[in-house]
Amino acid sequence: NAGVTQTPKFQVLKTGQSMTLQCAQDMNHEYMSWYRQDPGMGLRLIHYSVGAGITDQGEVPNGYNVSRSTTEDFPLRLLSAAPSQTSVYFCASSYSNNEQFFGPGTRLTVL
Amino acid sequence: TQLLEQSPQFLSIQEGENLTVYCNSSSVFSSLQWYRQEPGEGPVLLVTVVTGGEVKKLKRLTFQFGDARKDSSLHITAAQPGDTGLYLCAGVGGTGGFKTIFGAGTRLFVKA
Numbered sequence: 001n002a003g004v005t006q007t008p009k010f011q012v013l014k015t016g017q018s019m020t021l022q023c024a025q026d027m028n029h030e031y032m033s034w035y036r037q038d039p040g041m042g043l044r045l046i047h048y049s050v051g052a053g054i055t056d057q058g059e060v061p062n063g064y065n066v067s068r069s070t071t072e073d074f075p076l077r078l079l080s081a082a083p084s085q086t087s088v089y090f091c092a093s094s095y096s097n098n099e100q101f102f103g104p105g106t107r108l109t110v111l
Numbered sequence: 112t113q114l115l116e117q118s119p120q121f122l123s124i125q126e127g128e129n130l131t132v133y134c135n136s137s138s139v140f141s142s143l144q145w146y147r148q149e150p151g152e153g154p155v156l157l158v159t160v161v162t163g164g165e166v167k168k169l170k171r172l173t174f175q176f177g178d179a180r181k182d183s184s185l186h187i188t189a190a191q192p193g194d195t196g197l198y199l200c201a202g203v204g205g206t207g208g209f210k211t212i213f214g215a216g217t218r219l220f221v222k223a
Contacts, residue, residue, distance in 0.1 A: 044213070
């Protein structure tokens with residue numbers, strides 16, 4: 001099993017550009033989440049999904065969209081990148097409300 | 112809004128010393144998890160505590176869940192350089208439902 005995979009590992013964007021961060025898991029987990037991690041602020045939940053076709057907002061959803069068309073994939077879309085979205089983004093999956101398995105992260109810089 | 116406060120934010124100690132990290136909230140959680148994160152990687156679960164007053168041991172690490180399920184502590188005995196990393200507590204359930212709320216983390220550095 002590959003676990004949770006994220007692409008790309010690094011990305012530099014200009015303000016106003018859009019992009020999609022990819023996340024995939026091969027553990028047949030129902031729950032998937034996107035977090036951003038900033039210095040001194042821990043992990044903050046952006047969006048999450050409890051199953052294919054079901055998504056909901058987390059603590060900091062503004063500027064981000066998600067969709068969950070399959071159990072395996074949970075892409076995160078930045079609609080119009082802003083410098084405030086410079087961060088490290090982690091995708092995680094879990095079976096119900098148990099242990100979350102995290103991907104290796106995507107380091108995003110918005111200039 | 113649920114908040115989890117961790118203390119201290121940063122800890123630098125000598126090998127062999129003991130330490131305790133605290134995680135406090137005004138909210139009640141269904142369970143509390145502790146994760147450890149290495150640089151450049153995602154967090155990895157160390158333990159989940161579920162019952163108020165529960166104590167779990169993982170080799171030199173001892174985890175405790177408060178009686179009211181609002182706080183937790185992580186105690187490391189005889190710290191080693193391999194314990195260096197970012198320790199995150201996470202509250203699961205409670206008023207947030209499925210959402211998991213993370214503390215800001217404690218960055219531990221153990222000097223040889």
